[in-house]
Amino acid sequence: MTLTKFRTAAASSLAAAGLLFTLAACSTPAATQPTTSAPAATATATASAASESSAASEPCAGVKVIVDSGALKQSAANVGPVCVPADGPVLASKVLDEAKVKTEGTDAYPKELVCRVNGVPAADADITHKGGTYREECKKMPAAFAYWSLWVKPASGAWAYAQEGLATLKVSPGQSLELLYTVDGAPAAPTA
Structure with missing residues (x-):
């Protein structure tokens, strides 16, 4: 492969990655599913979530990470x-x-993309989606229907889909940074 062909292939791959991220940001939210009452064993988890929810609204002099x-x-x-x-x-x-x-990135894009966060999704985990089940191998691009997305929120404002990857994106004090896993377009955006 000549250097020109390699550069063209690399540019096409990065353009495809940008398109994937842009399309994901424009997806519509899925309908909310009815919930059932939680078992008693989840009472502690519910209390913890409520505590985190109040912590999410507290001011942060640095960068808030979710x-x-x-x-x-x-x-x-x-x-x-x-x-x-x-x-x-x-x-x-x-x-x-x-x-x-x-x-963790993918084999093809080790620093440009996020394929796993704290080991999730595990290589042996079945991801259920509209088309069946899928296992993330982190070889090239994550699936267009199941992926980690990166979001940024100013101190006062709404979440916005990050226009850069982790390697180049800069965040400032007062901003929030979230990694969110989406399957079949849901959740479409952070809720905190």
């Missing part, structure tokens, strides 16, 4: 909100490191 496994409902990945000290713009990857959030 990880939500969303449709996967795998609490092993969930983090936060955690306030990471920052006195100026800092790389999102560094903020996540300081919040003890471990991200």
Whole structure:
């Protein structure tokens, strides 16, 4: 493969990644499913979630970090909100490191994409989606229907889909940063 062909292939791959992220940001939210009453064993988890909810609204002098496994409902990945000290713009990857959030890219895009967060989804985990089940191998691009998305929120404002990846995105004090796992377009955006 010539250098020109390689550059063209690499540019096409990155353009496809950008399109995937843009399309995901424009997807419509799924209908809310009815809930059932929680068993007594989840009372502690519910109290913890309420505590985190109030922590989410507290001011943070640094960058607030949230990880939500969303449709996967795998609490092993969930983090936060955690306030990471920052006195100026800092790389999102560094903020996540300081919040003890471990991200893994794909074989093809080790730094540009997020395939797993704190080991989720596990390589042997079945991800149920409209088309059946899927297992994330983290080889090239994550599936267009099941992926981690990156969101940024100003101190006062709405969540916005990040226009850059972890390696280049900078966040500032007062902002919030969220990694959210979406399956079949749900959840469509962070809720905190």
